[in-house]
Amino acid sequence: MVASIHTRFVERAEGFRVVGVAATGETALAEIERLSPDLVLLDVHLPDLSGIEVLRRLRGAGNDVGVVMVTAAREADTxxxxxxxxxxHYLVKPFEADDLHWRLEAFRASRAALAGSATPGQDDIDAAFAPLNRGREVLPKGLSRETADTVLAALDDGVERSAAECAEAVGISRVSARRYLEHFVAQGRLAVRLQYGGSGRPERRYRRA
Incomplete structure (x- = not known):
C-alpha cells in the first residue's frame, strides 16, 4: 500500500520513473544489481534486513547508487x-508528494553538476553539494510548486533560455515565467546573463546555476 503511494509520488515528478519495487532487503539488493537505477528510495524497516544494512552492503560492494531514506525511523543513531x-536525503514518513519532489530535484541537480567532467572545478563541486544542503524554499505568494518545478525542468538540458522561451515551453505567460525565473535566480538555483542586441533593453538569459 505504502509502496504504491510512493510509486505514484515518483511518477508525478518530472524526469523520474519507477523501474522496480522490492518488499525485502535481499530482493532490493538483487534488483539494484539487476536494474542499475540512478536512485533508490529505501525504508529502514524491512522484513529481513534493515535499510541501513542494505545501504552498508551496497557501499561495501562499491555501489554508489543514490539513496534517499524514506522511513518512520527517527532514532539519531539511524x-x-x-x-x-x-x-x-532522509525523509520521515508520512510525507506529501512535494516533500519528496524537491528532494528528487535536489538529487538530480547535484548529479547534473558533475556530469560530463572527470575533473570538475570548484564551482562544479560547490554546485553539486549546494542542492543537497538547501532546504525546500518557500515560494512567494501567487507562485505554485507544480509550475515552479516545471519551469526548472525546462532548463534541465543546460541550454540558456529567455523568459519568453521558458513561457512557451511551459505554457504560461512571459510575465509569469519571469517571476519564477527571477525567484530561482534569487535562490541561487539559476544564473542570469544579459544579452545585448542592436537596440533596446538587453535580454535576460537564464540557465542552471
Whole structure:
C-alpha cells in the first residue's frame, strides 16, 4: 500500500520513473544489481534486513547508487548511519508528494553538476553539494510548486533560455515565467546573463546555476 503511494509520488515528478519495487532487503539488493537505477528510495524497516544494512552492503560492494531514506525511523543513531552510508536525503514518513519532489530535484541537480567532467572545478563541486544542503524554499505568494518545478525542468538540458522561451515551453505567460525565473535566480538555483542586441533593453538569459 505504502509502496504504491510512493510509486505514484515518483511518477508525478518530472524526469523520474519507477523501474522496480522490492518488499525485502535481499530482493532490493538483487534488483539494484539487476536494474542499475540512478536512485533508490529505501525504508529502514524491512522484513529481513534493515535499510541501513542494505545501504552498508551496497557501499561495501562499491555501489554508489543514490539513496534517499524514506522511513518512520527517527532514532539519531539511524540517521547518523544513513549519513555515514552516503544517503542523499532522509525523509520521515508520512510525507506529501512535494516533500519528496524537491528532494528528487535536489538529487538530480547535484548529479547534473558533475556530469560530463572527470575533473570538475570548484564551482562544479560547490554546485553539486549546494542542492543537497538547501532546504525546500518557500515560494512567494501567487507562485505554485507544480509550475515552479516545471519551469526548472525546462532548463534541465543546460541550454540558456529567455523568459519568453521558458513561457512557451511551459505554457504560461512571459510575465509569469519571469517571476519564477527571477525567484530561482534569487535562490541561487539559476544564473542570469544579459544579452545585448542592436537596440533596446538587453535580454535576460537564464540557465542552471
Amino acid at each position: 540517521v547518523r548511519a544513513a549519513v555515514a552510508g552516503g544517503a542523499a
